[in-house]
Amino acid sequence: MSLLNIGVSCCCCLVLISCHYYQPISTSIGFAVVGYQLVDHLIPSTSQHFIKRGLHGKDLSKLNKPIIPETIGIIPSIVYIFILIIIIPFIFRNDSSTSFNINKLGLYLSCLLSLLCMIILGLIDDLFDIRWRHKFFLPFIASIPLLVVYYIDYSLTSILIPKFITQIWGSDSNSIDLGWVYYIYMGSISIFCPNSINILAGINGLEVGQTIIIGLLLLINDFYYLSIGNSTDLSYNIHSFSSCLLIPFMGVALSLFKYNKYPSKVFVGDTWCYFSGMVFAVVGISGHFAKTLMLFFIPQLFNFIYSIPQLFGLIPCPRHRLPKFNELDGLLYNSYTEYDKKPLKKCYYKIFTLLEKFKLIKLVKKDDLIVKSSNLTLINLILIWTGPVREDQLCYTIMLLQFLIGFIMLILRHTIVPILFGFDNSWNMLNRH
């Protein structure tokens, strides 16, 4: 990928952009292509510098355990931010109806600020290995710019609740005003998204792959609204805004995936997990559709809940919970936690035996005692169901599963939810504002 190629594709994009001047979506697509090409050029040309600086890791699931540059996620993150900055004059105007109103600029800039804060904090984490209990809250700090601007510029702190619940206490209103609790709710979302992406990791391509799936599902949701509304609707505007944040993200993420997929040429580092999670949190918060966003995080949420016994130290947690690589056949097998030093408590014995019946855990017994149990991660669970597979197949299986769950949720969201709530929430809610 030479600089000439970048030049050529940039020119193509400029044509695309100028044909649709002030059409936010097509402009974003143009810049997404630029982002893809830039990342595609920068990763191979800079990755050696990362190794030199000591930012590298070993790929444990390969034959010769090659050394691979780490923290490469910083490159697409920075490219993404610069694209979002350069795009501003194309999508914000005082005078044009097809582009965003300048009043939205404050919100947009605060989204960028939150993302930049997240990049810096992620980078600091990759550099200095911050303690787990500290880094858990880093995304909350990064979300402060967005929350602050939300507070002084919008202060919309109501959420909609289903009709049948409001009827229980005989209220007329379809929404409750959470007040300051709403800011805690938004802060929690910004903690959840990055961290849940961060713990569903460990095989080539999965860190980036899962963010591509979530981005795709969010875009499908956006385009649904764009297809049924017209450009004067508030919800059309909101989902057009959200697409403008997501389309360039998809550009840089796809380019990163090219290098991170099996066999990985680069590792993305915590920076990418935090950054991509924050992109989704920012999109959800600024568009006031955080609950819909959560639907696309079900696999991550499941992985988190499933991991709780190990994360919170209820049962032993080894340093790495990656699947085990077998050098003979090149396949990945379940990895196990061993109970040789400290036998498993009786209550867990019963739960684990029950879980084993439903194929939710794999146990190795000896004389009726549990000696080993499979590590509690979604990756290990999939391995229980599919048996040993190659790393790339495992990654694609999880991505496919994630897409299917998300897509089903999306359909339910637009069929059952309007019935439960009495209307499709973002429409009415935001029009009332």
Added chain:
Amino acid sequence: MSLLNIGVSCCCCLVLISCHYYQPISTSIGFAVVGYQLVDHLIPSTSQHFIKRGLHGKDLSKLNKPIIPETIGIIPSIVYIFILIIIIPFIFRNDSSTSFNINKLGLYLSCLLSLLCMIILGLIDDLFDIRWRHKFFLPFIASIPLLVVYYIDYSLTSILIPKFITQIWGSDSNSIDLGWVYYIYMGSISIFCPNSINILAGINGLEVGQTIIIGLLLLINDFYYLSIGNSTDLSYNIHSFSSCLLIPFMGVALSLFKYNKYPSKVFVGDTWCYFSGMVFAVVGISGHFAKTLMLFFIPQLFNFIYSIPQLFGLIPCPRHRLPKFNELDGLLYNSYTEYDKKPLKKCYYKIFTLLEKFKLIKLVKKDDLIVKSSNLTLINLILIWTGPVREDQLCYTIMLLQFLIGFIMLILRHTIVPILFGFDNSWNMLNRH
């Protein structure tokens, strides 16, 4: 400095803030104290991690050349950004006349974005040692967010010129509209400020000391406007905005100076030079007083012009141009460029001999040939004038000189300039807009 101390001083500040709720200046002072304390706590508690990560340098002007953590400038920079974020709800309101109008929020957030971009680029530079010709332009990239928002939100691209010049071509107007050239002008300022601070460096405390002096001079200028105007004036508002950016900066800079001054416990790295230069550029650009800003950069400008023969390779430039440390008396002496391999060209011989007469260079001759000449930096020049001095005296001499020049310029700015321009520029100019 314990966490308790921070807590106590935070409480004091909260009292100060709440007493003057929505008074931007006193709120900024309160937060500046918080910033001072935070940086004062964070630097000693984190500096060992920087050394571990390989971010360290040798202090060449000390007896045993101790190893000192480098890139510490990142700490006050990040603290500063978070203060500017948290302060937002206190100084921006829709409904109060004493605080800033919410319309200014876009500009404010774009300032923050530019500063954050500068931090990231400075950090990348400190980590990966970017080539000189590339890093020269990094501040321009960081200024793009500010320029973009300036473009869509303000687009004020006129500058005032003295009356006698306009009279030459018989124009009625006191200003000329530079159009897109104005953006190049602003971009150049953002390149100049960080880089000129970066090359006036090399002795303990000077990197931070010079930024404290510039900040102080800018604040004096701001308070001059605040004292003569009233809160409904546009220029009052602009200089109040600028103070709100500068006061917390002074807080973190003073705290950093405590550790960076002779004998340095920490080195600040390029991050700080870039970041602080960008703070000034951002203040000047957003307040539309970039020309006044330049008055406070005269020592840096002189240092740059004086260095040109070495920077652009007209005469040899050694790797380091620091003054020479004499271990016997602990004083700093002039450092020299030697011409033993490549004799000095004839034209330079004449110029140098002339400069020597005015005590602007120090030459060592042998048989009527120049063998060595003092390195062309402001630091060396001061050493020619004062003779060998201790490192801290040299630093304070330069800071004092800088303050005196700046202060004289400030007086001229408010006495002669209004006569030349026919009025005090920012007042009329901005009121017209």
